Amino acid sequence: MNQKERMLAGLPYKAWLDGLSGERLENKKKIHAYNLLSPEEENKMDELIRQILGKAGENTHIEPPFHCDYGKNIEVGKNFYANYNCTILDVGKVVIGDNVMLAPNVSIYTAGHPVHPESRNSGYEYGIPITIGNHVWIGGNAVINPGVKIGDNVVIGSGSVVTKDIPDHVIAAGNPCRVIREIGEEDRKYYFKDREFDVDDYR
Numbered sequence: 001m002n003q004k005e006r007m008l009a010g011l012p013y014k015a016w017l018d019g020l021s022g023e024r025l026e027n028k029k030k031i032h033a034y035n036l037l038s039p040e041e042e043n044k045m046d047e048l049i050r051q052i053l054g055k056a057g058e059n060t061h062i063e064p065p066f067h068c069d070y071g072k073n074i075e076v077g078k079n080f081y082a083n084y085n086c087t088i089l090d091v092g093k094v095v096i097g098d099n100v101m102l103a104p105n106v107s108i109y110t111a112g113h114p115v116h117p118e119s120r121n122s123g124y125e126y127g128i129p130i131t132i133g134n135h136v137w138i139g140g141n142a143v144i145n146p147g148v149k150i151g152d153n154v155v156i157g158s159g160s161v162v163t164k165d166i167p168d169h170v171i172a173a174g175n176p177c178r179v180i181r182e183i184g185e186e187d188r189k190y191y192f193k194d195r196e197f198d199v200d201d202y203r
Contacts, residue, residue: 007091008073012114012124015091027052027071035064057098062086069111077134082106092127092146097134103158108132108144133168142177153183 003020006013015021034048050056052071057078066086068074073090077098084104088094092110110127114120128146132138136150139158144150149165156162157173157180166172171180188203189196 007127008093010092010126010128012126014123015125016123024069027069030071031067034066037064056080073110076100083140090127091125093129094132095129096132097136097152099134100132100136100138102138103140103142105141106138106144107142110146112146139173155183 001009001011003013003015003018004023007015007020015024030048030052034045034052037045037048046060049060049062052068053060053074053076054072055075057076057080059078060076060080062080062082063084063086065084066082068088069090071090073092074088074094074096076096077100079099080096081100082102083106086102086106086108088108089111090108094108094110108130110130111125112128113125114122126146130144130146131149132144133150133152133154135153136156137154138144138150138156139160141158142156142160142162144162148162150156150162151166151168151170153169154166155171156166156177157171159175160173160177161175162172162177164176166177166179169183171183172178173180191197191202
């Protein structure tokens with residue numbers, strides 16, 4: 001196994017060997033170009049983000065600035081939106097479902113280092129995949145840590161640090177992130193806390 005194969009298998013690997021540095025550099029060039037595009041250049045943005053990501057469903061939009069390691073290890077479904085300053089460390093696979101929204105400054109980290117200093121100083125690191133389901137909204141400044149799976153129809157509160165899996169149909173928040181409550185049918189009529197919609201076309 002070369003270092004890239006080890007990286008993608010979730011095994012300890014060295015990030016500067018077997019061409020990995022070159023792959024990251026090539027992606028940095030694309031990211032740099034993407035982040036410099038004018039907001040009016042929507043077609044160019046769409047074309048370039050599809051070159052950066054491994055898979056991008058229809059209606060994918062990421063507000064610049066955006067940062068990632070390789071890009072090709074990120075898959076997003078349809079109707080994906082990431083607000084300003086999204087960072088995805090994709091040394092492991094990141095798979096994101098349909099209708100997912102990320103608020104500003106969301107960070108998704110598959111990457112990590114050994115805890116023991118001597119092991120860490122050996123130069124080995126790792127990447128553990130992250131999965132985010134369908135119909136998920138992740139609040140601003142949230143951090144998703146390696147190996148986490150977030151279910152369908154989930155809201156993650158702003159500032160959360162997600163260290164463990166989150167089940168379907170819940171609101172979760174905090175550091176460490178924990179389930180606050182389930183999302184139910186009674187939530188449908190509210191647009192913010194106890195404020196009810198004054199229109200009918202939200203259904």
